[in-house]
Amino acid sequence: MNDSKSPSTKVDIFGTQYSIKPTEDLPEGDIRALANYVDLMMRQMSNKGYDKADATILAALNIALEMRKDRKRYEGVIQHLVERMDEAVAEEVLNERLRDTSTFNPESESQSQS
Numbered sequence: 001m002n003d004s005k006s007p008s009t010k011v012d013i014f015g016t017q018y019s020i021k022p023t024e025d026l027p028e029g030d031i032r033a034l035a036n037y038v039d040l041m042m043r044q045m046s047n048k049g050y051d052k053a054d055a056t057i058l059a060a061l062n063i064a065l066e067m068r069k070d071r072k073r074y075e076g077v078i079q080h081l082v083e084r085m086d087e088a089v090a091e092e093v094l095n096e097r098l099r100d101t102s103t104f105n106p107e108s109e110s111q112s113q114s
Contacts, residue, residue, distance in 0.1 A: 006021065006022060008020060008021045008022075009021070009022055009028045009031045009032065011031060011032060011035035011036075012035070012039065013035050013038050013039045013042065014038075014039055014042040014043065014046070014052065014055070014056075018035070020035075037063075038059060038063070041059035041062055041063060042055045042056060042059045043055075044059075045058045045059050045062075
């Protein structure tokens, strides 16, 4: 989709139109959804009495804060999953060793050496 012939997607954010070219990582639907979200955040700030410049900065900060919270939450979930996987692997290794020792018969070993 990085073809120079692919059309740009036109979006409106806070009264200004932007043309954004879709890519493989950012398809048209995502562009529209993100633009709508940014527009919503800016309008929320504007409705609180902030001018366009301040609304832009505050919307960006709010979006960055959301992203930071999500990242921390996902890192916590990933860490928890890694710990659970480590525990499962350790348990499986222990079970494997127990199975190996339960099949070991010292009497048959001593008889085969005689």
